[in-house]
Amino acid sequence: MKRFHILLCMLAACSACKQDHIGPISDDKAQPNPVMNATAIGMAGAAEISYSLPDDQNLSYVRAEFEINGVKKEAKSSYFKRSVRVEGFGDTAEHTVTLYTVSRAEVASTPVQIKVKPLPPAIWKVYKSLDVAEAFGGLQVKFSNEDKGKIVIVTLLYDPAAKEWRNVNNFYYGLDSGKFTVRGLQPVKQRFGIYIKDRWDNKSDTLRFELTPIYEEELDKTKFVSAMKKKYPIPQVAPLPKTPGVQIVEPGNLSSWPIENMWNGIIGNEGYHTTENKDVPIWVPIDLGVKAVISRYKIWQRQAGYIYNHGNPHEWELWGTNTPTDVNSWVKLDHQIMEKPSGLPLGQNSNEDIDAAAAGQEYELPIGSPAVRYIAWKHIDSWAAVDGIIGHLHISEISIWGQIKK
Template sequence: MNMQKYFLPVFLGCCLFLTACKENAIGPFDAGTPAPGPVSNITVEPLPGAVKLTYKLPADKNLLYVKAEVEINGEIRETKASFYQNYMEIQGFGDTTAYNVNIYAVSRSEKVSEPVHIKVKPLMPPVMEAYASLDLNADFGGATVSFENSAEGELNIIMLTKDKAGDWQTADIYYTQKPAGYFSVRGYDTLSREFAVYVKDRWDNRSDTLVKELKPIFEKQLDRTQFREYVLPTDQAPAWGWVMPNIWDGIIVNNTNVDKPGFHTAPGEWPQWFTFSLGVKAKLSRFRFWQRGSWVAFTDRNIKKFEIWGSNEPASDGSWEGWTKLLEGESVKPSGLPMGENSTEDLALVGAGEEFVFPAGTPAVKYIRIKVLETWSGAESFYIMQVAFWGAEAK
């Protein structure tokens, strides 16, 4: 009897609650309100491959965002901006023609205002600027293309060449946001062949294709067995038994043995440098060095920033008289992970060696001096495991 006394009010309360929930179904709280008014006072700022729109928002408490629609390459692209800001940037234009843009104010219930129609005309996009600047020339073992990208757009520069059947094949793809630069494809015979290059951005805008018939310049890896120490008075001495000839013994351990000796210095004067002979006078095309790998990769005394200098008549007092700077280099970790953390890609680069290209016009030299400016940990001594040089012996 007592149980029935308490059960009945509870049961009735639950029924009333469920009924109330049913009758007050949750929906957009501005469902009954009209669409917001349009944006106004629109100004347009042309940018490279983009435009920035600034506008006055409608005075509507239910406004959620503003969107713009524009047709590019046959596709309607939509850009949105929160009601917390009064501007937006529309990106991805592949040329400098005029485009029709429709701008809408949108409420929290996705009610859309009447469109505002405007015309915009972007500045030259990075994909066009880069294409206009392309310079494709024969190089050691292949071809080199240079480019400019002042807006630092995200670009892919695609190099192609023909296979034995005469069909175009991708030789390499170079991703860049640099304001200027160059890259090379190599490994080809010295016979004339066609190379081509075009530029593409992340919106799949593509440039025309530059095609040239080029004759790759002869290149070979210089014979390591001819390398010799050429110790000068200001050079850094070896330490802990890790001597210079170790770096041209040809033994590449590929992250398997951090104890295999390379060339190691002790703390002292900074920066530090060392000198050796190539055994021949050569016009250099590229250089590769191997750092100490595995868990030591991109840490400790591994070289981060350096310079390569060349000479044919080094000053006997160890000064820099008679030396020419050939190359500035920096070791870059592909993953960008903190020091001590390495990805598979990081370790693959350590195993393959880090490669640097000598600029066009580099003079032929016999003697090399590597000047170490910075190590990965900031330590004022360094180690290096292997070096290799490519080019052509000077006549």
């Protein structure tokens, strides 16, 4: 019993040792010496300040105080480092930064002031790189972001009735270049504005312009019909099956996963599913029911644990024709390799990956594509068999937009 009591006491002591310490971690109230030899190098919307530290074992960190748009800010750097970064400046003017060393007892040194002169922030470089063009159903914006700043590109539309600008799109980005398309706009001349802002609420000027979105409409899925088993000839052009002597053919489907599920409006763990272990590529022809210039299409992967995996499409081509009986009439409309936002290995998905799969992946066709009534999905490989010899395909849903031609 005595040994049990001692053990309980030891456990209680260990538990107390593990409690988080709040507040100063030293009783030494001596004021530390300040930093020495401070120098600053300007960066995009920021500055890196280097310095020497006094020989004081009681130091905890260095604190930098400064202002952004009239709001007081601070940055901290461990005593193990010899520099601190101050960021969020929206101009290239000189700014004063005040540096303090801080002890383990939270006692600050006397201040040391230094002038910093940041380089132009990312928002201005992105603003100068903006390339805007009309697009189907809206407008397309291309840009470069060489500093990889975390930015928001805000698109405005002028409402002449209300005589005011309204926000129609926010595009968040942090890579070195990109593009996006604003959709759902009427095909009439309209006034637009675009500006860039960052997380410190710095804003660029507003680029104002007029353009006319190109007309498009979503094709009526009730008119889609499978063109499988019509014995239409298939273009035997590269890429071809890797098995010698095997040609591209139409696949069968699993009994409860017919091709019609591909346009039934249901997105989830269901859809179209071909038979498995087929030599790839395979050919999936569809009659759209109308002749149309396809502007874009969106596909939804089979959801749940299958996204970016199993038979979901990884690489494919889209072909089109108006005379499917003529093998030479087929033209390649598009070629795509699906990208996984996170770049994580097979079987690992980030929240961004999951959200992108749920929203559907959209692909645009170049302006000038021919009007076609018949399309064919040439499935090259799936996520679980990238560059494979055999495989299969499943897709939950597809939507197609374009201009219908008589």
